[in-house]
Amino acid sequence: MKKFLLVFLIIAIVTGLNMPEGFLARLGVDSSILMAATIAIVFAGFMQHLNLALIVLITIMAVAANVSDEAASAIGYDPDLVLVGLIALVLMPFIARQL
CATH class of the missing domain: 4.10.860 (DNA Excision Repair, Uvrb; Chain A)
Known part of the structure; x- marks a missing residue:
């Protein structure tokens, strides 16, 4: 219900x-x-549903990291920083599992 x-x-x-x-x-x-x-x-x-949230966030960040530099600067962010965040987000569950 x-x-x-x-x-x-x-x-x-x-x-x-x-x-x-x-x-x-x-x-x-x-x-x-x-x-x-x-x-x-x-x-x-x-x-x-944290797993779904992680998948959606990774998808959004992957799209944002692949935007052209001109479009990203027009929006106001750096795709390289988003890529670093994306790598950290993908590695975080693996690191947490090892702890």
Whole structure:
């Protein structure tokens, strides 16, 4: 029952995010609040399933490390630093297993 309620809540919030701004304003809801709630629920789900969170984080960092230098500087990060973080993130479970 809890999973059903959580899935229903996520579907309702995401549907609300896709509504026009005028419709949300008539309901008295700010879209940034809905976005923050969605992010909070997703992070809470990732904390429940840490292996999935690790896979998603590694995927995002791999994509970010392979972005061209021009695009990365326009966004405001250094792909080399992301690559170092990615290597550390991949090696961390192996190091923790040895301790």
